[in-house]
Amino acid sequence: MNIVVIGTSYVGLVQGACLARLGHSVLCVDIDESKVARLREGVVPFFEPDLEEIVRSEMQAGRLSFTSKITEAVMIQPAVIFLAVGTPQSENGAADLQYLKAAARDIVAAVQSTALVVIKSTVPPGTSKKVKEWLGSDFEVASNPEFLREGKAVSDFFNPDRIVIGTTSDRAEQLLRDVYSGIFTQVFVMSPESAELTKYAANTFLASRLSLINEVANIADHVGANIKDVEAALGADPRIGNQFLRAGAGFGGSCFPKDVLALDHAAREHGYAPKLIAPIMEVNLGQTELFLQKIYNRFDNIEGRKFSVWGLAFNAGTDDVRESPALRIIEKLLERGAELCVFDPYAMASGRLVLGDKVTFAPSMMDALIGTDALLVLTEWEEFLYAPWNTIAELLSERVIFDGKNFLPHKDLRDVGFEVFGIGLN
Ligand code: UGA
Secondary structure, rough: EEEEEEOOOOOHHHHHHHHHHHEEEEEOOOOOOOHHHHHHHHHHHHHOOOOHHHHHHHHHHEEEEEOOOOOOOHHOOOOOOOOOOOOOOOOOOOOOOOHHHHHHHHHHOOOOOOEEEEEEEOOOOOOHHHHHHOOOOOOOEEEOOOOOOOOOOHHHHOOOOOOEEEOOOOHHHHHHHHHHOOOOOOOEEOOHHHHHHHHHHHHHHHHHHHHHHHHHHHHHHHOOHHHHHHHHHHHOOOOOOOOOOOOHHHHHHOOHHHHHOOOOOOOHHHHOOOOOOHHHHHHHHHHHHHHHHHHHHHHHOOOOEEEEOOOOOOOOOOOOOOOOHHHHHHHHHHHHHHHHHHHOOOOHHHHHHOOOOOEEEEHHHHHHHHOEEEEOOOOOHHHHOOOOOHHHHHHHHOEEEEEEEOOHHHHHHHHEEEEEEEOOOO
């Protein structure tokens, strides 16, 4: 099938490249010419495991190409056009649909109306209707939200838990079933509004679990319980489940914070004021503060104090630092006059774009430790787990570790003589 994907960021590029791997002919469109030029050379502008290999081999096989000109789309006469442009958070918390609107305008000008337009971007319920208005009555519009995790997006694409198709049209449903015919999973067909709400609800549910387990961890801190033991026993109940149950110094990323606020906003716009949604984000921001408080309690004076930081990315497996708790923590420590030496195996370039010269970027995790008092570990990169702790004990002037992800081997670290701080670990 001939397919166009508009937008080549985390969602669009994975969608385009993986659809090509399924055997479709895919043209990816992005208005950013320099990005398109790099993609044409096989360079993926962000880190996502396996993606670059797929992009290169699919380009070589002639199934994947890139352009900055939507007008080229007309030449391949696409059966389906996926809209995968950004829907960032606007000032009032609502999803900003300007890029979607611009893409719709471009489609009308360039593509024949037999193409099915599918919204892949995360959008508020009701957006499919708006896009149809923007496109005009000739075009059919469907919703097909994505559930990919950054860092695992390629494997999530080929092994999804489900595919959600939001349409009331048999033709649109069949086209989307054909698009994904190489993937074996449950398919849920529903109205576009339900599909759009499913996406927001999924992220809000997961975010609420995290804020709830973080609240339990904070209580564990006060009552002397150990959140790791609680998580294990809680997760053994199949009604609760053991995923997304790891407490920490707050969650981040370009999706949860934005989508939780956008759902709250969308509900209010439609006349319903949700009671449970806004507190998810309050708890999340408070979580980072509580973690910082542990640092302030241990070191009365932060001014001039030197800390090494391992991890900038919001999650392991990605170089994305958007809404990363690590950056929130770093900014607060800098405000208090700390000096920071940071390292992340993949997110140094993206971290540098945000932090500039406010911190020192170390060439390796061990270099980051030199001349510092204590270590903060803020992303769950596997290599941090297997660090040479005996050597590290000699490098830090005080043997203190703050684990913002509760994932280090705390007992082993204590045996080596470290003081270790996590969240709810007693
Ligand atoms: C999330 C959803 O998981 C995807 O299904 C969805 O498609 C995506 O948003 C999106 O809307 O595009 P993502 O933000 O990439 O994916 O990453 P997650 O793995 O969900 O992690 C989000 C945050 O939660 C990270 O900061 C992570 O460290 C944190 N987390 C996760 C925890 O603190 N504890 C856990 O147990 C799990």
